[in-house]
Amino acid sequence: MRHLGELEVSDIGLGCLGMSWAYGYADPGLARQTITLAVEEGVTLFDTAASYGHGNNERLLGQALGRRRSEVVVATKTGLTSLPVFGIPTGRDGRPRTIRRAVDDSLRRLGTDWIDLYYLHRVDPKVPVEESIGAMAEAVQAGKVRYLGVSEATAEEVRRAHATHPLSALQMEWSLFRRKVEDQVLGVARELGIGVVAYSPLGQGMLTGHPSSTTRLGRLDYRRFMPRWRGDGLRTNMRQVAVVQEVADQVGASAAQVALAWLLAKGEDVVPIPGTTKPHNLRSNLGASTVRLSPQQVERLDAVAAASRF
Template identity: 50%
Template sequence: MPTLPVRRLGELSVGAQGLGCMGMSHGYGAADDAQSVETIHHALDLGVTLLDGSDFYGHGHNERLLGRALADPRRREQAVVATKFGFANKLGEPTLIRGDAAYVRQAAEASLRRLGVDHIDLYYVHRIDRNVPIEETVGAMAELVEEGKVRHLGLSEAGAETIRRAHAVHPIAALQSEWSLWTRDIEAEVLPVCRELGIGIVPFSPLGRGFLTGRYTSLDGLPETDLRRTQPRFTDGNLEQNLAIVARLEALAAERGVTAGQLALAWIQHRGEDVVPIPGTRREKYLTENVAAATLTLSAEELAAIDEAAPADAVAGTRYDANSLRFVNG
């Protein structure tokens, strides 16, 4: 039976915690489709409805995987399928972002085929094309809504002014951006604009790519292709400083009888009723642990203690390398 309360992303109702599916196809080692499908089904059984993928993850593999998991119509009815477009390159090639109208339609049609569905519930611009007016991009997405191929629109890693301009063309249901105890960028300008306009927030990497769970104390054991090997916060020097933050979280979590990861997820869940984080995992064990955090109640004193243990200015290193940072806050 479902265990999660329901939250709203604009006019879209979803379970209070979603499932980020990127790691099932991209960034964290070899894929295991059978395991991933089982985890997706377990998520739906727990009341997780928002399944988040992208055409970029695994060069289409992620959408085909979601299609396989939702092939049973009963499973499709349980799910809110979210996917993204915008990266027109393959991993390892120079980054190419496209938001022109022709590409929007091309990408959406391809995603529908891979997913095996007749509509996408939430369709995001994965990154903003700075060479194309956002009005053109969202205008093309709005045509897909009119045709019934897409139900709701979203943006990812968009800046405040872009959000305003996009929302003026067609209502934006959700903004997906990185937000966690160690990534607080959106709080200054982006978050207030979203709340002014009634746009829900979908934080990705709410566990700091797993770092805030305390399971990673070094890069040893991570696959050579693991994206964390290229990220500044996991490098020597920065890693040690950031581990001190996790140690303080673990101490607080022990007092409450939960894990550090659950405490970090509960913190983001408490940012507002318009917040639906999408922690990612391929394993049912960690999924169950994450979902339990969605209903963990924290007092004002506990929230203050978490903020003190993990202040934003204590984090060492940027969240992406220099190249990737060029494409955020677009």
Template identity: 50%
Template sequence: MTPTTPLPTRYLRDLTVSALGLGCMGMSAFYGPTDRAQNLGTLNRALELGVTFYDTADMYGPHTNEELLGDWLQGKRDRVVLATKFGIQIAPDAPGGRRINGRPGYVRQAIEGSLRRLRTDHVDLYYLHRVDPETPIEDTVGAMGQLVQEGLVRAIGLSEVSPDTLRRANAVHPITAVQSEYSLWTRDPEQGVLAACRELGVGFVPYSPLGRGFLTGEIRSPDDLADDDFRKHNPRFQGENFQRNLDLVREVQAMAAQKGCTPSQLALAWVLAQGEDLVPIPGTRRVKYLEDNLGALDVHLTPDDLARIDAAFPPGAAQGTRYPEATMNSVNR
């Protein structure tokens, strides 16, 4: 299946973006060794195929993912809607090896660092990566709003927030998008945050819409993952959980075969079908997977298809938490 060209667009409040974006995290962090030339080739192919929405964060690497994007963006900046995030600091002495910082003074420090690494004078969408429990969300968002006033940021977003936090934040400054994990095996946003986004006119950006690669059917054993791949420490990829989740993926594979598409395309088409206000950002380092993912835009799921998928993969079907315990404490705040 070949991708649709030009790609359809969707709206995140006041931003117009391609209906599928590209998550760039794996090009620099968490998923084992990477290849710079391969990454640049994938970025170039994505832009050629009409992808306009690119997602990074200062903690990916840390910093090296923004630097990669900064090099690639030269001569292309006006064709790209660029999103980055701040708020997670690598801290080996802290629980989970990281510290959450949403203090107003740090907001300024973080954007200055990101702009320098990205080699640009503004970011289109600037997210708070995780909510700082020690800093009122109103204070963090107030400082982010100041960046909009100064033209350093076009719009602001939040990641992994609760409906109440979103409402409090939006009362201070319009929130353009919420980014949270959402896929067939992570349907937490259906418990309130999606409804809150729609109530407030906020767009929604699902990350890991392919279940960190599990829903592709390409991962058949924990041994398929590199030793330094963080998924080896993810409860869903361990022990009995792995096998039970693999059984679910086989259902997706069977339905995809009947539909004449790949499992990845079926899983992404399901996310896309949840509403025109959703813009998934599947990540990949390889052109062949990029092209396969974009083919999801040509997959039409009927109401019967959606009902069958929902029956095979209902909310809560995946076994294991989506992060280790220390990291789970920082989501849905």
């Protein structure tokens, strides 16, 4: 177990985005099985958002948790708009009146009386972050939300948000391929006692090295259109995945487990939330908790980000 501020969660959580959007078709039945297995295996942090599948992801998670809702920490987010049919993000809306309505909508879709961790998904440049966080703080005072967080915020935005209402978590993309969080915002989070939730810790699947996440993407998979999966970008990144696999072979683990173990080694305040729609992948990811990397192996993995095209 680890702590996000005062909130205790499992050292590895479950990101639910891919169960409703982004990576092509996901079998809802298999997704529910994965969520159920996660609870049984001791996962307590489940991450969703109002914008994922235009609310469908929250509905899926709420239905899958059912009576076991009280055993876990449900994290969801507000502040992004999305298309009704496809759930594709279209913009930001951090206005207080929008957030007040969004809290109740999320509670209804999740089928719960409270949200454990409520994030501002993105800071709206048209709305002072103090106003957005202030509206979220009202939900805390009303008993609808327990703890607050922000996602993909700058160091300054984190300070301003925390001054408005104490934050428990900062969610940032953080992996062997994406380490921008380490520049400034990580230090601020630690100074203020805010835990860090790392989303896309497997580089949106690329760090697994599996063909379905690297060279054989489905036709509805949005990664097909990203430079990191095309031409020279893909070739460069796959050379770095080979380095991760070499370390994995040394410690008797999978590439995904090594990528997660590297993050876990970055501090007791770091909680990765790899996403998957399949039970066997979930079991494998959770195995990262037992992988131990030597200082030399960590140093070798540190060099992967500098050489990647992400």
